[in-house]
Structures are given as structure tokens and as C-alpha cells.
Amino acid sequence: MTEQIDLIKLYSTRILALAADMPHVGRLAEPGASAMRRSPLCGSKVTVDITLHNGRIVEFAQDVKACALGQAAASIAGQNMIGSTPAQVEDARDQLEAMLKGTGPVPAAPFDGFEVLTPAIGYNNRHASILLAFQATADACADAAAK
Numbered sequence: 001m002t003e004q005i006d007l008i009k010l011y012s013t014r015i016l017a018l019a020a021d022m023p024h025v026g027r028l029a030e031p032g033a034s035a036m037r038r039s040p041l042c043g044s045k046v047t048v049d050i051t052l053h054n055g056r057i058v059e060f061a062q063d064v065k066a067c068a069l070g071q072a073a074a075s076i077a078g079q080n081m082i083g084s085t086p087a088q089v090e091d092a093r094d095q096l097e098a099m100l101k102g103t104g105p106v107p108a109a110p111f112d113g114f115e116v117l118t119p120a121i122g123y124n125n126r127h128a129s130i131l132l133a134f135q136a137t138a139d140a141c142a143d144a145a146a147k
Helices: 002-010 013-020 068-078 086-101 114-122 124-146
Strands: 033-038 045-053 056-065
Touching: 013 068, 013 114, 033 124, 045 124, 056 068, 056 124, 068 114, 068 124, 086 114, 086 124, 114 124
Parallel strands: none
Antiparallel strands: 033 045, 045 056
């Protein structure tokens, strides 16, 4: 019963609101680069399209097929992708991963707001879905830089 109550707390009203109000949903007509990441554990999938200009993301779109936690993470990340550098995206990805492992703080600005996902720290099987948006964006940035 306690585990069930903890799961209910995990899917808080704030997480569900973030999942329902995700920015930059869809695909870009002519992206500079795209990347897809999938969690083999749960099947969640995120596809990201970006355009880089002068070392910053100037266009961003995401197609998110994930649980509420993955959607909430994509929502928070998506609010701040435009204007970010690939290094900022990688730093935020690494910070979020450390937070989920319990070895680091909540990601710093401009990607702050992930404190809402701290209840997920104890649910290792949810971590991959939460990281997908940053992983796919980092992959797309690397692909764009290589072109």
C-alpha cells in the first residue's frame, strides 16, 4: 500500500500539468539535424529536431511519446532549448542524470525547474524516460555540429 501511495505522489498534479503543457511539440519542416532516443525499458521515445545558428539552438521541436514523467521532463527542457548552446544542453543532461542518481543538485539555470522530478530519484526504472529529451537534443546538436 505504501508503494502505491508513493507512486501516486510521484505523479503529482504539477508533473501532470507540465506533461499536458509541453512546448514546441511536433516536427520542424526543415531541421538542421534530428535525433531520436528510445528507452528500451519502458518504450518511451523522443524525437528532436533542431537548427543551430552561431552555436545556439534557434529552432527546436520535439515529438514525445513517453510516460508523464518523460513528458514533464521534456516540457521543462523544451521551455529553455531555444537560445541554448550544445554545451548547456550537455551540462543540463549530465546534471539531471546526477540528480536522478542522487549524486548532484537540480540542474542549474536556464534548465532549472527539475525539482518537481526529485520524487523520481528512487524509481530507477523511470530515469531513462526522464533523460530522453536532453539525450536526443544533445545527439541532434552533435549531428548539426558535424555537418
